[in-house]
Amino acid sequence: MPTYLNADLHCHSVFSDGTLTPEELAVRAHANGVELWALTDHDEIGGQQRAAAAAKAQGLAYLSGVEISVTFANETVHIVGLGFDPANAALDAGLAQTRGGRGPRALEMARQLELAGIPGSYEGALRYVGNPALISRTHFARFLVETKVCRDMGEVFRKYLTEGKPGFAPHRWARLQDAVQWITGAGGAAVIAHPARYRFTANEEYALFSEFKTHGGQGVEVVTGSHTASEYLTYAGMAKEFGLAASRGSDFHSPQESRTDLGTLPLLPGALTPVWELLAERVQQP
Template identity: 75%
Template sequence: MALLNADLHCHSTVSDGTLEPEALAARAHANGVELWALTDHDEVGGQHRAAAAARALGLPYLCGVEISVTFAGLTVHIVGLGIDPDDAQLVQGLAATRGGRERRARAMAEQLAAVGIRGAFEGALRYVGNPELISRTHFARYLVETGVCSDTHEVFRRFLTEGKPGFVEHQWARLGDAVRWIRDAGGIAVLAHPARYAHPTPTHEYALLAEFKAHGGQALEVVTGSHSSAEIARYADLALEFGLAASRGSDFHSPAESHCDLGALPYLDGRLTPVWELLAHRVLH
């Protein structure tokens, strides 16, 4: 089943995407996706809408979420697949993780104002579908709109990464808690887009993978929109080395901004165990 066109990582207006859950379902279906999951940041509020839209299209669906985690000074993301979106512990944990986003956003706006970019908090709010989830992406869209940068990638490079004038660190969930919330909600935890993390030492990544697995994490996102072919090969090898299943997801946010479209990824390496083989009983039809 490695050749299944599964897309198990994308975002809607419920977090920092620009399309409604129903529009994402339609786009995934039109692009030939054969198994889909909506994985909004720290929020499951779009899950019932996404599942209903997928069911109406005959598109098999897995409920999902992407949880922000702080690990040894880095922010990493854990995708949960096959979750029960109504699980009380998960919902409460996500609410706690979202807490503090507004304070962080106001601090980001103050730093941007100090370098001459005023009104960023109010400007970012115009792009927010869910005020509890104001994020760097919403600030990036405002800075593009106002002509400060030509695209959102430039905004992140110049202003919104560590050491730049608009970056404010936030303490997210703990790795063990995020994995536990996912597992207790019936799902499988997946370490998302591993090549994107700027590990401070060569052993840091191995420590992350080892701790993730020790807490009960079961899969690695090997194929994703931001991975090069060399990175896909590297993380396929690491998935095998650590005994992890493999996932595949575009991390689609917007037709204008994303690295690749829904359903447009390379297939998984046939040596790998696809995460969906472990989740057959959780697929909604």
């Protein structure tokens, strides 16, 4: 199997809450030196066929991808799936069930924002939605920036769209066990996405990693767009402690919004097993 140094296995397209098409992402990945790429839209694999074709056209190796929303210890956790069969019926059904809660949540978010003096947010958010089944907080945030309610996306989330703020609506996502087993049952590897982002105590984080491993999870994102250099080392240590492979992904959404571009992350720390080595037979060569 080829050795991939610049693998970017976490990004989003218009099929969820990104602003670029799969084809535009593939061009951007190639221009930034990516060698192995995966499109990981939220709870959605509708863009996989286009992404794989676009990767081939750019000469990129490709792994199928998805990012599944999970509720664990009352926190939303994201589990990335890589290298699965997109035609797997159980995975498709599970993702459809997970997507189903987004519509009612969006309406509740709009109702709360209206009570806070911000009318028309649902219709405004819809203008940014490529896939109506996947309307999300990001789409509402773009509307609030466009209408100058807030200066930027960060201010939106601080003031309106996090727990305890007007505009936040809770939702119970998939179970951790279900998400991992949908991915592994479809022949893929499950990966804990950007673990430093979760507001867990040390005990809760240990429980997450332990349960994830018990259910068949195989990897953790060590180098990702929201981690600091010290967090790379922290989660390299967690990968070794739990016997997990290491993944690497920018979590790129948009040229205007994302602080880390596709393909611009540092390399994985040494002495880790890259997750793509577990998926050698699943990598689609150009």
